[in-house]
Amino acid sequence: MTQKRSSFTGKIGFVLAAAGSAVGLGNIWRFPYLAAQYGGGTFLITYLILAVTFGFALMCAEIAIGRKTGKSAIHAFSDLNKKYKFIGWLASIVPMIILPYYSVIGGWVSKYLFLSVSGNISTAAANDGQYFSDFIAKPFEPLGWFLLFMGLTAVIVLFEVEKGIEKVSKIMMPVLVVLTIGIAIYSMTMPGALGGVLYYIKPNFSNFSFMTVLAALGQLFYSMSLAMGIMITYGSYMKKEVSIESSVHQIEIFDTGIAFLAGLMVIPAVFSFSGGEALADKGPGLMFMVLPQVFNSLGGVMGNVLGTVFFMLVLFAALTSSISLMETVVSIFRDKFGWGRKVTCIGVFIGCLLLGIPSSLGHGPWASVEILGKNFLDFFDFISNSVIMPIVALLTCLFIGYVIKPKTLIDEIELGGRKFKNKPLFVWMIKYIAPVFIVLILATSVLEGFGVISI
Numbered sequence: 404m405t406q407k408r409s410s411f412t413g414k415i416g417f418v419l420a421a422a423g424s425a426v427g428l429g430n431i432w433r434f435p436y437l438a439a440q441y442g443g444g445t446f447l448i449t450y451l452i453l454a455v456t457f458g459f460a461l462m463c464a465e466i467a468i469g470r471k472t473g474k475s476a477i478h479a480f481s482d483l484n485k486k487y488k489f490i491g492w493l494a495s496i497v498p499m500i501i502l503p504y505y506s507v508i509g510g511w512v513s514k515y516l517f518l519s520v521s522g523n524i525s526t527a528a529a530n531d532g533q534y535f536s537d538f539i540a541k542p543f544e545p546l547g548w549f550l551l552f553m554g555l556t557a558v559i560v561l562f563e564v565e566k567g568i569e570k571v572s573k574i575m576m577p578v579l580v581v582l583t584i585g586i587a588i589y590s591m592t593m594p595g596a597l598g599g600v601l602y603y604i605k606p607n608f609s610n611f612s613f614m615t616v617l618a619a620l621g622q623l624f625y626s627m628s629l630a631m632g633i634m635i636t637y638g639s640y641m642k643k644e645v646s647i648e649s650s651v652h653q654i655e656i657f658d659t660g661i662a663f664l665a666g667l668m669v670i671p672a673v674f675s676f677s678g679g680e681a682l683a684d685k686g687p688g689l690m691f692m693v694l695p696q697v698f699n700s701l702g703g704v705m706g707n708v709l710g711t712v713f714f715m716l717v718l719f720a721a722l723t724s725s726i727s728l729m730e731t732v733v734s735i736f737r738d739k740f741g742w743g744r745k746v747t748c749i750g751v752f753i754g755c756l757l758l759g760i761p762s763s764l765g766h767g768p769w770a771s772v773e774i775l776g777k778n779f780l781d782f783f784d785f786i787s788n789s790v791i792m793p794i795v796a797l798l799t800c801l802f803i804g805y806v807i808k809p810k811t812l813i814d815e816i817e818l819g820g821r822k823f824k825n826k827p828l829f830v831w832m833i834k835y836i837a838p839v840f841i842v843l844i845l846a847t848s849v850l851e852g853f854g855v856i857s858i
């Protein structure tokens with residue numbers, strides 16, 4: 404009896420921790436604007452298919468690698484086979500690229516929290532949310548908010564008070580889910596919103612393009628914190644008696660559920676306020692332009708209160724993610740160079756500032772600087788999500804499929820006589836489907852990124 408109970412708590416604890424890392428700006432900010440940009444229902448269905456096949460296999464694999472070796476990415480790979488340590492290294496580069504620009508967006512969220520607290524949601528809502536474009540085009544203000552968010556993250560990691568934040572976010576997360584459901588329902592019932600609901604839910608295959616698949620795949624990695632060593636680390640803390648397979652199902656349902664709701668909150672509202680044509684070109688600013696209008700439509704005080712609560716919850720979700728990203732980066736440097744915690748934290752903080760500043764300025768004074776036709780933020784986003792992560796995922800699949808063999812991980816997943824229900828799916832994905840698929844996607848994206856082809 405006691406044993407059953409403790410393993411039960413172990414599972415809930417694991418799923419919540421992993422879901423806590425997975426749920427963040429990726430779900431609330433990134434998913435809706437990609438869905439808007441890449442064909443609504445078409446994107447949604449592509450994402451769902453990838454999540455239950457590809458995402459499932461890769462997440463099972465990463466968690467199993469972590470639990471089997473009890474190590475984080477770099478050491479886990481070298482434990483399994485010395486020659487392949489570099490996959491762990493490659494995976495570790497990803498959080499270093501993501502953290503700086505993640506913090507730039509964290510800064511935008513902080514600004515919008517401030518706007519709501521100071522009763523200015525109507526300003527943010529005016530002119531179809533035009534305020535946002537003006538805000539990110541300013542030279543210093545976004546930089547200041549980025550500094551604030553990055554600084555907050557660094558201070559929390561430096562003084563090791565993340566446990567406190569985690570405790571608070573355990574309460575905040577469920578509230579965020581409830582609030583998101585509430586806002587989604589409200590958005591859907593606004594005049595003219597139905598078109599948005601249909602656009603978001605009904606696949607229209609004339610919207611389908613190769614880029615839809617690429618964007619959905621990148622989003623899958625990003626949102627589920629895959630292909631960057633994170634889930635390996637989480638797996639290394641997982642108890643042996645907890646089921647990997649069913650934990651993965653729950654994390655996926657949680658993560659995808661919140662992303663889906665975030666889309667329902669934003670996309671129908673765009674249709675209601677400005678019609679469907681406006682949808683695709685709002686890009687990364689979508690959430691910041693649309694939600695203030697939703698809140699504002701509730702009337703003065705109510706709108707500001709709701710805005711405050713919402714942006715505060717999003718800020719917490721973003722902070723838990725940025726803390727865990729920074730924690731990862733700090734521990735990589737400490738492991739490698741044996742530096743002290745303080746020195747490493749300060750070093751990582753400075754490095755992130757240097758990398759984050761171009762991402763912040765790239766919408767304003769440096770807007771004319773482009774790499775591969777993208778501003779800095781989009782470039783960092785592209786290079787991590789659409790290039791390095793697919794490569795890491797590909798190498799991971801090949802490594803499991805042909806070096807250590809799937810059986811090594813299947814044994815880990817079946818530990819204690821458990822049945823691995825989706826074993827055939829796992830093996831097929833890892834050995835054949837995923838590698839071929841990623842090579843195709845990757846080749847196309849690189850060619851397109853360099854302007855050789857256009858799709």
Ligand code: TRP
Pocket residue numbers: 424425426427428429430498501625626627628631633723724725727728
């Ligand atoms: N998955 C997170 C999100 O959806 C972002 C993220 C990517 C992340 N890598 C991470 C969070 C590593 C924590 C740790 O926002």
